Amino acid sequence: MMPQINPMQLIINKLSQDPRIQQSPQMQQYLQVIQSGDSQRGEELARNICQTYGITPEEGVRQAKQIFGIF
Amino acid sequence: MNGFPAQGQADPQTWGQVYDGRSNPFNAMRNQQRISAIPGRVVQQEDMIRPNDVPMDGSVALFPLQDMSCIFGKAWNTNGQIITVRYVPEQQPQQAPQVDPFQVIDTRLTSIENLLASLIPQDDIQLESEKPKVTKNGGNKK
Numbered sequence: 579m580m581p582q583i584n585p586m587q588l589i590i591n592k593l594s595q596d597p598r599i600q601q602s603p604q605m606q607q608y609l610q611v612i613q614s615g616d617s618q619r620g621e622e623l624a625r626n627i628c629q630t631y632g633i634t635p636e637e638g639v640r641q642a643k644q645i646f647g648i649f
Numbered sequence: 650m651n652g653f654p655a656q657g658q659a660d661p662q663t664w665g666q667v668y669d670g671r672s673n674p675f676n677a678m679r680n681q682q683r684i685s686a687i688p689g690r691v692v693q694q695e696d697m698i699r700p701n702d703v704p705m706d707g708s709v710a711l712f713p714l715q716d717m718s719c720i721f722g723k724a725w726n727t728n729g730q731i732i733t734v735r736y737v738p739e740q741q742p743q744q745a746p747q748v749d750p751f752q753v754i755d756t757r758l759t760s761i762e763n764l765l766a767s768l769i770p771q772d773d774i775q776l777e778s779e780k781p782k783v784t785k786n787g788g789n790k791k
Contacts (some may be wrong), residue, residue: 603707607727625730
């Protein structure tokens with residue numbers, strides 16, 4: 579039987595292993611929010627990042643899906 | 650405290666340092682990895698700074714304006730926003746022109762003399778030798 583694969587855990591693992599994220603206190607903080615499962619804080623953070631980049635949250639989701647190969 | 654988060658890998662003391670490894674080839678190889686540069690670039694206006702120009706590694710990127718009127722320091726905070734600190738060069742105080750104190754006193758005395766001369770009619774001014782002398786018995790002796 580195939581083990582259950584949690585896509586969220588896969589993404590977190592992938593992000594945790596990235597040396598750029600390991601060396602960045604900001605990224606570590608963002609990752610902690612994802613790991614904590616605090617969706618409200620996560621949404622606030624995501625909206626802030628989108629606003630800083632001057633893109634809509636929808637565009638941010640589209641780009642994130644593209645990065646992680648989710649269609 | 651300037652509002653920036655604590656520096657991570659980018660230690661300000663090591664910014665821009667280039668090590669001279671001529672003394673030892675092994676040091677040269679090791680030090681090549683330690684060469685670091687300050688993130689940022691020269692911009693004409695603040696709105697030319699893109700979010701991608703600010704690294705997410707905890708370091709502060711510096712953006713001097715082309716006319717060097719100020720420098721913007723930008724860093725990501727933990728809320729997903731970029732915080733900005735504006736550094737403006739300190740203006741050096743204007744040095745007062747050197748004035749000779751004797752010249753000042755002389756000028757003021759001259760102005761006082763001119764003022765007195767304009768207030769007192771010339772006829773009323775008598776020299777000390779021209780003043781009438783008062784004798785002991787009260788009479789005037791001319």
